[in-house]
Amino acid sequence: xxxxxxxxxxxxxxxxxxxxxxxxxxxxxxxxxxxxxxxxxxxxxxxxxxxxxxxxxxxxxxxxxxxxxxxxxxxxxxxxxxxxxxxxxxxxxxxxxxxxxxxxxxxxxxxxxxxxxxxxxxxxxxxxxxxxxxx
Ligand code: ZN
Numbered sequence: 001x002x003x004x005x006x007x008x009x010x011x012x013x014x015x016x017x018x019x020x021x022x023x024x025x026x027x028x029x030x031x032x033x034x035x036x037x038x039x040x041x042x043x044x045x046x047x048x049x050x051x052x053x054x055x056x057x058x059x060x061x062x063x064x065x066x067x068x069x070x071x072x073x074x075x076x077x078x079x080x081x082x083x084x085x086x087x088x089x090x091x092x093x094x095x096x097x098x099x100x101x102x103x104x105x106x107x108x109x110x111x112x113x114x115x116x117x118x119x120x121x122x123x124x125x126x127x128x129x130x131x132x133x134x135x
Contacts, residue, residue, distance in 0.1 A: 001045065005091035009043045016120070016127035019067065023059035026067055028123040029095065031115035033107065035126055036075040036098040040064050047090045064094050070133045071098050081105040087112065 007013040009025055016028040018038060029037045040063055042056040052060070068080040077098035083105045084094055097105050109115055 003045055003089070003091050005041050005089055005093065006045050009041070014120075016123045018127050018130050019063055021059070021063075023056050024063050026063060028118075028127050029115075030117050030123065032097075032118055032123075033095075033104050033109075033115055034075070034077070034098050034100060035122075036071045036077075036130065038067060038071070038096045038130070040067065040094040040096060042092055046092050047086065049084050049092045049094075052092060060092070060094060064096060066135070067130065068096055069135055070130050071096060073133055073135070074129055078102075 004013060008015045008027065017025065018028065019026040023043055024040060025043060026038055026040045029039050040060055042052055042060050044056060046052050046056070049057070064082060068082070072080050075098040077100050079099045081097045081099045081104065082094055083097065084092070086093065095105070099105060
């Protein structure tokens, strides 16, 4: 299957990983809306979140909560937003976005995956900061 997120899970595509366990992978979004924008995916290829099995659903949302706290601590946004849309890649993914403006997560650019691409050095530095934060 030609799914870029499945390739990231299998380590066939590079990514800056923040968290990984048997069910879940969290990594830096290469098209972030703001610094600290991350993606959380189940390892199994399921296009829509409401079709996830209960275990995967709870694993994904549980780590979303934990990583949101870390992002809030580091980037001090007004709010940490969660977006589940999936027009860009048909593999369930949660965007966790540190929001500095009210329309950060409703922008057309985000939904259409037209955000500027960040360089790997910057993403890897940010990933390291998020991994390193103690709650
Ligand atoms: Zn996939």
